[in-house]
Amino acid sequence: MSPSGTAGFKGAVRRPWRLVAEGSALVIAVLVAFPLYWMVLSAFKPEGEVQSGQPVPWTLNPSLDSFRRVFAQDDFGRYFANSLLVAGTVVVASAAIAFLAATAVTRFRFRLRTSVMIMFLVAQMVPIEALTIPMFFLMRDVGALNTLASLILPHIAFALPFAVWMLRGFVKAVPDSLEEQAFIDGASRRRFLWQILFPLVLPGLVATSVFSFISTWNDFLFAKSFIISATENSTLPMALLVFFDTETPDWGGVMAASTVMTLPVLVFFVLVHRRLVSGLGGAVKD
Known part of the structure; x- marks a missing residue:
């Protein structure tokens, strides 16, 4: 043949x-x-x-009434702004800290470096639910309950292990010869870090930022546990509780609010999807 x-x-x-x-x-x-x-x-x-007992996967009479009820809430805009503030702060802070930490554990030689990486891995394995009560008492003791800080700090802590592990591969992929050449040309360590290394690992930063943004934006557990009485500091997932009633829940309002919550995630994903794909590809390659 x-x-x-x-x-x-x-x-x-x-x-x-x-x-x-x-x-x-x-x-x-x-x-x-x-x-x-x-x-x-x-x-x-x-x-x-x-509310029909025989739901069908279509509708011939679309209506915006559910969305009108969502936007008619007095505090909906405040919830939305709080969610943007919390998610944006977590994304920026966790990306910056993870980049510096990944560079340190990859480029520098120090004692207990392997132990530090194992601690990152172990921290990632711990269920969030198991730490909610201890973190509640911690936030209470430091006076952070009912503030946005009680949402920002835990999410940064939980986003860092995954981000550091993922960025470690990107930093390691940058050859040492590039760093040596930069030093020969007169670049300081800070300049190499932010002007040379940072752009090279940016796809990995985008990939980790997507995961931290989604987990923070959709968080309900911390928002319910740490924001007890200060409703002005509540985030968007808490707006769903307005439409829940033990007898007659407003499922249309719940679905409309959930749709509104999903839009920023889709917009964020569309803006960074090119770098996200390259970032995930680089992580797999490593």
């Missing part, structure tokens, strides 16, 4: 498996996307269709 015939035979054998893999990926994508579709659909459904 000629080489071209052999290649054609192998392609014919692989094609069914490729079709199965593509079909499986399509089914999984539909299953993952369906809850998002149902959330948006329920947000646009009239109240009667949302």
Whole structure:
């Protein structure tokens, strides 16, 4: 058999498996996307269709009433601004600290360096729920309860282990010869750090920032535990509680508020998706 015939035979054998893999990926994508579709659909459904005992996956009478009830809340704008402030602060602070920490554990030789990395890994394995009560008492003792600091500090702490581990691979991929050449050309360590190394690991920073932004933006556990009485410091997930009633919950309002909450995450993802893909690719390559 000629080489071209052999290649054609192998392609014919692989094609069914490729079709199965593509079909499986399509089914999984539909299953993952369906809850998002149902959330948006329920947000646009009239109240009667949302409360119907026979729900259908479409609507012929879309309505904005649920969104009007969401934006009619007096404190909705404040909740939204608080969420932006908390998430933005966590993203910037965790990225800066993780970049410096990853550079230190990768470029510098010091005692207990391996132990420090193991501690990062162990900290990432601890469930957040197991630390909520100890952190509550810690925030109470330092006087941070009912403030945005009680949301910012824990999220920075939980974002750092993953960010440091991921950025460590990007920093390690930068050759030492580049640093030596920069020093020969007269660059200081600070200049090398921020003008040479930082742009090279920026895709990794973007990738870690996406995960820290999503976890902080969607946080409900800390917002419910640490913001007890100062409702002016509540974040957007707390706005969902307004639509919950033990007898007649407003599911249309819940879905509309959830849709509004999802939009900033989608916008943030669209803005950084190119660097996110390259960042994840670099992490896998390492």
